[in-house]
Structure formats: structure tokens, C-alpha cells
Amino acid sequence: MGIAVGNVEYPPDSVADYTVMLMLMALRNAKSVVTGAEKFDFRLNAVRGKEPRDMTVGVVGNGRIGTAVIERLRGFGCRVLTHNRNAETDCAPLNELLAESDIVSLHIPLNRDARHFIGREQIEAMKQGAFLINTGRGALVDTDALIAALENGKLGGAALDVLEV
Numbered sequence: 001m002g003i004a005v006g007n008v009e010y011p012p013d014s015v016a017d018y019t020v021m022l023m024l025m026a027l028r029n030a031k032s033v034v035t036g037a038e039k040f041d042f043r044l045n046a047v048r049g050k051e052p053r054d055m056t057v058g059v060v061g062n063g064r065i066g067t068a069v070i071e072r073l074r075g076f077g078c079r080v081l082t083h084n085r086n087a088e089t090d091c092a093p094l095n096e097l098l099a100e101s102d103i104v105s106l107h108i109p110l111n112r113d114a115r116h117f118i119g120r121e122q123i124e125a126m127k128q129g130a131f132l133i134n135t136g137r138g139a140l141v142d143t144d145a146l147i148a149a150l151e152n153g154k155l156g157g158a159a160l161d162v163l164e165v
Contacts, residue, residue: 016068019135022159023103026131027052029157050102053077058101060084060117061136062091066107085114098125103133110137120145129156138162 025031027050036043056079059066066082073080081092081101085108098104104126108114118132119142126132132155134141143164149155 010065012064012068015065015135016072018161019065019069019105019107019133020072022133022135022161023052023057023105023131026103026133026157026159027055055079055102056081056100058083058092058097058104059107060094060097060104061107061109063107065135066105069105069107094122095125098122099127101130102127103131105133106136106140108136108140110139115139116142116145118142118146120148123149123154126155128154131156132158133160134158135161138164 033044052073053076057073058081059070059073060083062070062082062084066084070080070082081097082090083094083097084091092100104118106118108117114137117140118134123132123145132141132146138160141160141164146155146158150158
């Protein structure tokens with residue numbers, strides 16, 4: 001039919017760096033700092049005082065990108081839990097990762113089984129005030145469930161490089 005189909009491979013280091021940057025920006029509420037500075041308001045009242053070393057980060061998917069994220073997180077001294085759908089022995093069950101993680105970062109491919117991998121049930125299982133980071137594929141997260149969790153305060157924030165639609 002004359003339609004070209006291709007696959008893009010992202011360099012794992014670039015995505016891992018970007019993922020960690022999103023985590024740090026979310027923890028420090030960087031958007032409010034930048035917005036305030038644009039208005040010449042340099043107060044830091046809205047900046048969260050959370051330190052990565054005091055947190056547990058759950059990395060879902062430990063392929064090339066997930067592994068690169070894990071390597072960077074170790075430098076911050078935080079506890080890292082991993083989950084891989086292929087159920088490797090050193091990985092945590094998803095429900096344990098969700099319940100114990102202050103930050104959950106998604107690094108799995110999108111396929112039929114992974115659509116809305118994070119939905120209402122998974123968000124409800126997450127720690128109160130946790131952050132969700134998605135630099136994978138937008139449809140990994142149920143957008144309606146995410147919006148509801150942000151609006152009702154279940155999640156402390158989300159940093160998304162991708163959107164469902």
C-alpha cells in the first residue's frame with residue numbers, strides 16, 4: 001500500500017538522563033519555581049523537601065533503558081525496586097513495587113497486554129502521594145485514572161514525556 005513502517009530505537013542513556021531529570025523536577029516542584037521566577041517571585045515555599053536518598057523508586061521494566069535509569073538512581077543512594085513482566089528472580093512483584101515506591105517509573109514496551117498497565121487499580125495500590133514517571137509509551141497509563149488520582153490527591157504528581165492520545 002506504499003506505507004513505510006519503521007521502529008525507532010532511543011539511546012538508553014539519553015532517555016535515562018531525561019527520566020531522572022523528570023524525577024528531580026517533580027520532587028522539587030520545578031515548574032512552580034520557574035513560573036515564580038518569571039514573575040520575579042523567588043520564594044521557595046512550594047518546593048518539596050524530599051530527597052531521593054530517602055525514597056524508594058520502583059522501576060518497571062529492566063531492559064536497556066530501565067537498567068540505565070537504575071544505574072543513575074544508585075548514585076543518589078535511593079532504594080530501587082524493579083519489576084519485569086518476564087518475572088526475573090531478582091524483581092519485586094508489581095503490587096509490592098507499587099505499595100512501597102515513592103516514585104514509579106515506566107520503561108516497558110507497549111503491546112496488547114500493556115495497554116493501561118497503570119490504571120485505577122494500580123494507582124490505588126500506590127503509596128499515598130507517590131509520583132508516576134512515564135517516558136515509555138503514553139497508553140501504558142490510563143489517562144482518566146491518572147487525572148482522577150492527581151485531582152483527588154492520591155498521587156503527588158506525574159511527569160510524562162508521552163501522552164495516551
